[in-house]
Amino acid sequence: MTSPTRNSGPAAGDVLVLVGTMKGAFIFSSDKSRRKWKVDGPHFPGEAVYSIAYDSRGGRTRTLVGAHSNHWGSTIRLSDDFGRSWTGPERQAVRFPEGSGLSLAQVWQITPGRADEPDVVWCGVEPAALFESRDAGESWAPVKGLLEHEHRPKWMPGGGGLCLHTIVSDPKDRQRMAIAISTAGFYRTDDGGKSWRARNNGVRAVFLPNKYPEFGQCVHKVVNHPSRPERLFLQNHWGLYRSDDWGESWQDIANGVPSDFGFAMQMHPHDPDTVYIVPIQSDEFRVVPDGKLRVYRTRDAGKSWQPLASGLPQQQAFENVLRDGLTADSHDPAGIYFGTRGGKLFGSADEGESWQELADALPPICCVKAAVVS
Amino acid sequence: MSISVIVPNALTPYTRGVGTLVVNEPCATVGDALAAVATRLPALTDRVLTEQGDLRRHVNVFLGDESIRFLDGLETAVDEGATITIVPAVSGG
Numbered sequence: 067m068t069s070p071t072r073n074s075g076p077a078a079g080d081v082l083v084l085v086g087t088m089k090g091a092f093i094f095s096s097d098k099s100r101r102k103w104k105v106d107g108p109h110f111p112g113e114a115v116y117s118i119a120y121d122s123r124g125g126r127t128r129t130l131v132g133a134h135s136n137h138w139g140s141t142i143r144l145s146d147d148f149g150r151s152w153t154g155p156e157r158q159a160v161r162f163p164e165g166s167g168l169s170l171a172q173v174w175q176i177t178p179g180r181a182d183e184p185d186v187v188w189c190g191v192e193p194a195a196l197f198e199s200r201d202a203g204e205s206w207a208p209v210k211g212l213l214e215h216e217h218r219p220k221w222m223p224g225g226g227g228l229c230l231h232t233i234v235s236d237p238k239d240r241q242r243m244a245i246a247i248s249t250a251g252f253y254r255t256d257d258g259g260k261s262w263r264a265r266n267n268g269v270r271a272v273f274l275p276n277k278y279p280e281f282g283q284c285v286h287k288v289v290n291h292p293s294r295p296e297r298l299f300l301q302n303h304w305g306l307y308r309s310d311d312w313g314e315s316w317q318d319i320a321n322g323v324p325s326d327f328g329f330a331m332q333m334h335p336h337d338p339d340t341v342y343i344v345p346i347q348s349d350e351f352r353v354v355p356d357g358k359l360r361v362y363r364t365r366d367a368g369k370s371w372q373p374l375a376s377g378l379p380q381q382q383a384f385e386n387v388l389r390d391g392l393t394a395d396s397h398d399p400a401g402i403y404f405g406t407r408g409g410k411l412f413g414s415a416d417e418g419e420s421w422q423e424l425a426d427a428l429p430p431i432c433c434v435k436a437a438v439v440s
Numbered sequence: 441m442s443i444s445v446i447v448p449n450a451l452t453p454y455t456r457g458v459g460t461l462v463v464n465e466p467c468a469t470v471g472d473a474l475a476a477v478a479t480r481l482p483a484l485t486d487r488v489l490t491e492q493g494d495l496r497r498h499v500n501v502f503l504g505d506e507s508i509r510f511l512d513g514l515e516t517a518v519d520e521g522a523t524i525t526i527v528p529a530v531s532g533g
Contacts, residue, residue, distance in 0.1 A: 135487075136498050136531055137450070137487075137496065137498045137499055137528040137529065137531070138450070138451070138487035138488075138496070138499070138528075139486065139487060139490070139496060156454060156482075156483035156486075157482055157483055157486055158486045158491065161491040162491055162492070164491070164492070166492075167492065168492070169490035169491055169492050169494065170490070170491065
């Protein structure tokens with residue numbers, strides 16, 4: 067299935083599956099058939115990689131990695147040759163302003179910006195803040211409207227810390243984007259980041275006396291499709307929701323799932339009605355229900371969900387998939403991939419109908435991102 | 441004034457391979473000595489201190505044989521000939 071190799075560089079149309087683990091990053095690559103995989107790594111051995119991204123805009127072939135040394139802190143490292151070499155500022159480029167009282171703990175998300183802004187990259191960090199790069203990830207500046215938000219003193223850290231882990235944008239409107247923070251909830255800006263308003267109407271916070279507060283929800287992941295950006299899907303800390311109005315209101319869509327607790331959520335690359343999740347038993351027992359590793363898919367925007375389990379372990383599978391552990395490539399049919407806390411990596415070349423184990427003993431997997439080399 | 445700063449192997453990529461740095465600038469405290477190092481080797485100091493100037497949680501700095509956490513932290517006074525040692529804490533999983 068997989069063979070270790072020094073990365074000789076993928077060709078156009080090849081698929082990259084970038085895997086961040088608690089002990090480094092791995093780069094899986096395959097041709098479009100996605101049957102045989104090469105693996106390269108670990109990169110940054112010993113460092114936790116909670117965020118990884120591939121940016122092909124502007125003719126680049128850039129991989130960005132948020133690497134965290136338990137001792138020496140976090141940095142964003144860059145490679146323009148598929149991991150053969152890494153550059154990266156010797157200085158810590160993501161820095162909170164002097165006097166803010168905040169220090170970077172972890173880079174939780176790296177998201178290339180809109181297609182028509184090829185040098186813009188966003189990153190979400192812990193403690194919760196959004197940073198913007200205007201030079202493709204070389205240097206970063208905090209988005210002050212969120213950094214100085216009036217709610218900040220009341221935001222509470224979740225189990226993973228107070229992290230900004232999700233960034234969604236509107237490809238048609240440069241002024242509009244949104245983020246999610248655990249535990250603060252979903253916030254949207256309509257003025258390019260100057261101001262942000264909590265938009266959690268209808269999203270439950272089971273762990274608070276007021277179950278439907280303005281903010282304070284533990285949102286785990288939000289996704290949208292570029293062809294229909296106003297439609298959002300949200301995996302909550304208990305709760306599965308959809309919004310059709312950019313988060314103004316949210317409706318429960320947990321129709322037929324074994325649990326509405328979970329972390330990971332992935333949009334289909336071509337169909338705005340198709341979304342993938344991995345339900346988890348509960349917040350106290352964070353493994354897949356019934357010992358069966360199943361991805362669930364909706365093809366009707368949440369009206370119904372179906373399990374996808376062919377090729378996945380269905381006995382004694384006490385696995386968890388973290389919030390960025392599920393991803394898709396952009397081929398048609400789409401490839402779907404996910405990694406578990408148990409270090410298993412699975413891939414599907416047929417949109418989840420059948421699965422192949424790509425790796426079975428990686429370090430605990432934090433994030434998985436897929437890309438097609440152009 | 442001459443103060444030695446011993447750097448762990450993991451950080452020598454940021455010191456051009458040098459394991460022991462010598463600070464000749466006037467320094468009253470451990471923090472002053474690290475600040476003097478930062479003017480020459482800012483990438484090294486980034487790994488030891490946060491952007492707010494605090495000692496990273498899993499980094500220990502010793503003055504002689506004593507951790508500065510049990511002294512006055514970065515405000516710990518230093519004398520001529522002092523040896524400061526930067527050590528990764530025993531941590532991880």
